[in-house]
Amino acid sequence: MKEDFLHYVWQHQYFDKTALLTEDGQPITVLRPGHRNPDAGPDFLNARLQLGEVEWNGAVEIHIRASDWHRHQHQTDAKYDQVVLHVVYAADAPVQRTNGSAIPALALQPRIAPELLAAYERLSSQPPEAALPCAPLLAQVPQLTRTMMLDRALLERVEQKADRISALHGHTGQDWEATAWHALAAAFGFQKNTDPMSRLARALPLSLVRRHRHDATQLAALVFGQAGFLEDAPTDEYSGQLRQEFAFLRHKYSLHGTALALHDWNFLRLRPANFPSVRLVQLLALLHARPTLFDALVTAKDVRALELFFAVPLPAYWQSHTRPGKPGKTGPLGKSSIHLLITNLVVPLRVAYARSVGSPEQVEAAVTLLEQLPPEHNHLTEIYEAAGFSNQSAADSQGLLALQRGYCAPRRCLACGIGARLLRQ
Structure with missing residues (x-):
């Protein structure tokens, strides 16, 4: 006990x-x-x-x-x-x-009551490797109870992500455009490179991005230079031009000592399409094509509008290079990556903003975006699907992941509506 x-x-x-x-x-x-x-x-x-x-x-x-x-x-x-x-x-x-x-x-x-203690012991005695400790007892739980707990877990997960956005908003001096820039950069890390992408955003102020976003070469020089990809880059005509531009801009804006190093980035066990250098190419293409970030992200009417926002073409050089001076095929953001950005960036950004202006309707509308996205399928969601949980949209997937990480994995059965229902029975 x-x-x-x-x-x-x-x-x-x-x-x-x-x-x-x-x-x-x-x-x-x-x-x-x-x-x-x-x-x-x-x-x-x-x-x-x-x-x-x-x-x-x-x-x-x-x-x-x-x-x-x-x-x-x-x-x-x-x-x-x-x-x-x-x-x-x-x-x-x-x-x-x-x-x-x-x-x-x-x-x-x-x-x-002995029955209450026995029910608790049945839940708590499941082996550590059991991802869903109440799986043998789920047949006793009404579908409504499961659905309500899934909704609760989803909202908790969205709120936690929104809390991080709100903290960013405070660090940026209550500047929503700067907040969107920092959140966007972190989201482009796609988990494995979230930390170095966040550091890059701090090393590359939004004011510089805005000043040079109209010039694709200068923008690429700033992004790849501050990311540390120009120091030992193989030389071709374009990468040499980027190196020269970055040397000038680094001196002009006193950026010495603020750049990341190449070893700060994670390439291990990543598919080439998810290499951080490829994500940087896609990020700078977006920055060059979209004059504003925050307003576009919070006012897009639906998922289709957001897909169009993120779907920007790459310049010819970057279509055939994965980083400066290194040939390789690079493509624009795929639809699945865009959907992850909507889930992990757009929805929490909208929720954080809606809370700041006191608009519950906008919170609800932001979460509704998840219901328009296809579900995620992985080894965790499959466990819950096999146990009878619905996984028809990204809202379901996010709820299942929140349930697993927030309740099932740490064995917080007593704080879970499903576990509480089993104990009450």
């Missing part, structure tokens, strides 16, 4: 409250169990309890064994002096505050 099970039992009051008594015989009436404390200190704050004839407002601390209080050194920590009730599974020792005063204890072991 883990403490989170007792937290769940106390929070929802899933125990027999008949003739409820502390270990020293005081009657207990739970007027308010309190709310979970996400920070250091007691587990539940602002609880309201009547112990005997006295009503208390304070904290509740929960342990499997009462003696855990001493193992965790709470008797020397003043944060726990506010505890008015010690809720435990087994009361094996009395406990005190820092001033030596005794804390009443409530033992739940005889009050938890």
Whole structure:
């Protein structure tokens, strides 16, 4: 048993409250169990309890064994002096505050229904390699419960991505166009190169991008020069021109020491179409073709409009080179890559902006874009599909991935609506 099970039992009051008594015989009436404390200190704050004839407002601390209080050194920590009730599974020792005063204890072991404990143990006993711990029990869960949990997980995932965009917005001085530039660059990393792409955006201010975006050669010199791809690039006429342009621009804008190095980029186990140099080619083509980023990304009416925004042709040189001076076939962004950009960039950007202006309708419209995109299929989504979950759109896929990473993998079954339903049954 883990403490989170007792937290769940106390929070929802899933125990027999008949003739409820502390270990020293005081009657207990739970007027308010309190709310979970996400920070250091007691587990539940602002609880309201009547112990005997006295009503208390304070904290509740929960342990499997009462003696855990001493193992965790709470008797020397003043944060726990506010505890008015010690809720435990087994009361094996009395406990005190820092001033030596005794804390009443409530033992739940005889009050938890055996069926509830058995259901919890069935969930928690699944082997670590089981991606979906409740799979053997899912037939007992109504489809509505699954759908509601999937929607909840999806919204949590979108909100987490939007939080990162909001943080970027703060770092850029509340400049939405600069925020869109930083978010766009990071998204073009496509996971493996997200970090170096983010560093590139910091090394290449939007003001320089705007100033030189009309000149394709100067823009390419800035992008590949700051990315570190010009230092040891094989020389052909065009790459020599880029190197010369970058030397001039680096001196003009005092960019010395800000560029990345070639070894900062990840090429290992990537298909050539996903090489960071290829993504840089596609990024600079987009920057050259699109005068604004933020406005276009947040006002596009639908997925089709966004597909057209990202689908820009490459100049002739880049169609036959994967990086400066290195021949190879390079193509524009594929539709699947564009869909990933809509999922990981456009939707959270729109949600972050909608929250900043207080527009719930725009939040809903942004999430609706995911319902217009095809689903993602990988080894994780296949596990859930085999268990009966729907995966008909990117909204479903994102919900499934959020469910797996946020609940199933860390075994947060008690925080999951599906796990809670199984326990209630």
